[in-house]
Amino acid sequence: MKFVHGVKADITADIVYMMCPMHLLKLEEMIKGLDHGQVLEILTDYDGALEDIPQWCERTGNEFIGLDEDEDYYRFYIKKQQKDR
Amino acid sequence: MRRCYFDHVATNPLHPEVLDAMMPYFKDNFGNPLSVYDLGTMARDAIEKARQQVADLINAKQPSVVFTSSGAEANNFALRGIAFAMQNKGKHVIVSKVEHHSVLNSARVLEKNGFVVTYLPVDNKGVVDPDTVKKSINKETILISVTHASSEIGSIEPIREIAQIAKEQGIVMHADGVATSGNIPVDVKELGVDLLSMAAHQFYGPKGAGALYVREGLRIAPLIYGGIQEGGRRAGTENVPAIVGMGKAAEIAAQEMPARMEHCRQLREGLIGGALKEPNVYLTGHREVRLPHHASFVVEFIEGEAMLLMLSMKGILSASGSACSSRALKSSPVLLSLGIPAALAQGSIVFSLGMDNSMEDINYFLEEFPQVVKKLRDMSPFGKGWGAGSQGEQCYTGG
Numbered sequence: 001m002k003f004v005h006g007v008k009a010d011i012t013a014d015i016v017y018m019m020c021p022m023h024l025l026k027l028e029e030m031i032k033g034l035d036h037g038q039v040l041e042i043l044t045d046y047d048g049a050l051e052d053i054p055q056w057c058e059r060t061g062n063e064f065i066g067l068d069e070d071e072d073y074y075r076f077y078i079k080k081q082q083k084d085r
Numbered sequence: 086m087r088r089c090y091f092d093h094v095a096t097n098p099l100h101p102e103v104l105d106a107m108m109p110y111f112k113d114n115f116g117n118p119l120s121v122y123d124l125g126t127m128a129r130d131a132i133e134k135a136r137q138q139v140a141d142l143i144n145a146k147q148p149s150v151v152f153t154s155s156g157a158e159a160n161n162f163a164l165r166g167i168a169f170a171m172q173n174k175g176k177h178v179i180v181s182k183v184e185h186h187s188v189l190n191s192a193r194v195l196e197k198n199g200f201v202v203t204y205l206p207v208d209n210k211g212v213v214d215p216d217t218v219k220k221s222i223n224k225e226t227i228l229i230s231v232t233h234a235s236s237e238i239g240s241i242e243p244i245r246e247i248a249q250i251a252k253e254q255g256i257v258m259h260a261d262g263v264a265t266s267g268n269i270p271v272d273v274k275e276l277g278v279d280l281l282s283m284a285a286h287q288f289y290g291p292k293g294a295g296a297l298y299v300r301e302g303l304r305i306a307p308l309i310y311g312g313i314q315e316g317g318r319r320a321g322t323e324n325v326p327a328i329v330g331m332g333k334a335a336e337i338a339a340q341e342m343p344a345r346m347e348h349c350r351q352l353r354e355g356l357i358g359g360a361l362k363e364p365n366v367y368l369t370g371h372r373e374v375r376l377p378h379h380a381s382f383v384v385e386f387i388e389g390e391a392m393l394l395m396l397s398m399k400g401i402l403s404a405s406g407s408a409c410s411s412r413a414l415k416s417s418p419v420l421l422s423l424g425i426p427a428a429l430a431q432g433s434i435v436f437s438l439g440m441d442n443s444m445e446d447i448n449y450f451l452e453e454f455p456q457v458v459k460k461l462r463d464m465s466p467f468g469k470g471w472g473a474g475s476q477g478e479q480c481y482t483g484g
Contacts, residue, residue, distance in 0.1 A: 015317065017169075017306040017307060
């Protein structure tokens with residue numbers, strides 16, 4: 001797992017306490033609104049996201065920048081990559 | 086026999102237009118809102134429309150409305166959801182002593198789970214003093230919950246002032262708006278609350294639909310885990326007809342509110358003025374700053390439940406105000422918190438008015454009420470007073 005610190009995000013989705021599959025639904029919903037190269041930050045305490053979010057990035061061609069650990073939740077950073085560029 | 090339904094805080098009949106709006110979702114449009122085909126999307130669109138209608142009623146943004154099954158669920162969700170979400174910040178919660186049981190019992194559950202709860206006292210009108218709130222706050226305080234108006238005594242609480250104090254201290258503010266939403270103007274921005282509970286059947290919508298306003302950006306833990314309904318905040322297949330009904334009822338309430346308030350206020354004034362002519366009958370709650378459709382009393386030397394039954398035999402349907410007094414024959418904690426002596430609190434009676442009531446109903450009640458009171462006092466061992474001793478001096482004079 002790739003850990004990062006101090007990543008600056010363009011937009012944040014706070015889904016702490018929301019369970020599966022909200023992390024993937026929110027990810028899809030939020031990434032649609034971003035431009036190529038913009039960074040989405042997802043705050044979640046759902047452990048399944050550790051596996052699901054990097055896999056989702058791989059499948060969709062978006063860049064998984066990494067994750068940061070807060071006191072009681074994770075911060076995931078995803079950079080939007082538009083396939084048609 | 087004439088029937089006067091004076092129990093509108095218990096529930097209301099459905100507005101005919103609300104029923105019309107709901108019917109298609111019981112019949113042809115029965116789809117699950119999560120389904121991808123058109124039957125599902127129709128249901129999903131209907132829920133989102135209702136969410137906007139409810140949001141408009143309280144001047145909120147559409148996504149900040151989370152549908153629940155009731156006002157009680159909304160209150161549970163607010164208290165337990167915020168306490169759970171913020172327990173790392175602190176474990177102190179403040180509620181008032183005139184809260185509905187869904188708030189008080191949620192607070193008790195929190196106490197059993199290691200939280201400390203302060204129960205705010207009220208004055209003899211049932212009103213919380215914002216200064217008392219200020220003094221009750223400590224560095225562990227995470228949540229303040231005060232009802233916008235108690236359905237038992239009708240007094241409207243100074244929510245805006247309390248919410249301002251909460252905001253200054255970085256504390257989450259919840260108001261139980263079940264009795265007020267749809268009945269008097271409720272504006273979450275103007276009140277400054279972070280959370281507000283509502284129930285559809287309090288404003289001519291259906292039972293089985295409630296909502297919690299959750300300010301955008303506020304983190305709250307779900308009460309019910311499962312699917313992705315309500316953005317993952319409240320699992321369970323939505324009660325689509327009831328939610329549609331709540332939306333329609335909210336839309337109509339917003340349009341008709343001034344007329345409804347004035348209609349009820351006039352009836353309430355007639356009822357209060359007439360009832361207080363009877364000796365040893367006292368108004369509970371605030372005389373002016375109260376719900377326009379609400380009149381509550383304690384009647385000395387008799388027992389409220391007997392009064393309810395005798396009035397109901399005359400077609401006058403009212404309530405004693407709390408489940409404690411009506412089912413458990415226990416003095417209402419809300420009335421006791423106003424300083425009303427336990428014996429007098431037993432004589433509690435609550436009248437709540439609606440659009441189906443008329444001044445003829447009030448006049449009929451005012452003819453029957455003295456007879457019922459007299460009959461019960463004649464039967465009561467205390468009918469001519471508490472007898473020798475000091476109890477006779479403990480009349481409630483607060484209202």
